[in-house]
Amino acid sequence: MAAHTVRTVGHPTRSAEESVELLRESGVQELADIRTVPRSRTDPQSDLDEPPGTLGAAGRPRLPHGAGPASRDAAGLRRGRRRPDHLPRRRTMQHLNEIALQHLNEARHNGHGRSTERLLHQKVLRQTLLAMKEGTVLAEHNAPYAGSLQVLHGRIRVTSGEDLVLEAGQLHVIPEERHSVEALEDSVFLLTAVTGIEDAAE
Template identity: 55%
Template structure:
């Protein structure tokens, strides 16, 4: 079992030693399911990138700003979780932050909630 608080703390410390101000760790990799802790120092951006077919972002520590390719912005703080639409987006750490990214990398063969 992984301790999210400890993972967030560890990766925030590692981000402080990283020249790019970030650290990440994939800790669940089961079929199409992926869960990663990503730590970003204040002002650090994950440049615009593609989103998987299904994903969510939960802020474990800090404050982040999610920006869609269309320029729509949403601020999230510790304790909040947001479903990510399957479109390009970027992420900015407004303050030192750690997030939990949960992603499903393929939807083929996945049951729908009604099945």
């Protein structure tokens, strides 16, 4: 039996395409996501709508149906990991400002300086709340097919060739180019995105 080398990786700060290219350059041939839920509360760029698989020469890597992580939609809850008391599982939606303050408190006390929660997922529509401590940066990543950023608290800077500063109460379309987000002060914003559309009509 041929020997195989198994490596482990954590959540990347690069885009999916850059991460796959680095793995390919390192001789990695297959990639498996073993998380119970293919999402991250602190690194939303690691969220996967499709499971990874063979690192082929073109296209996003895929595995056959059923070969990816177990399906478990519990707002980012992982098996065996209890959600903090101040972030209860949501059977009914709380006031958005209350949710924002809960996540901002968590972001201030974790090492990543971030806390996220997907609030809505309906077909191609997703709404995610992100809280970031002052100075925290969400590394450059690809833009969704369409989307917007609504700042609920604080002030953020979106960089995509030029800087765009948004303050609490402001709503702005997400740049079509790759972009990064920096919290200029403790901030919370709502990301609304349409994904999974490749050839939709304008």
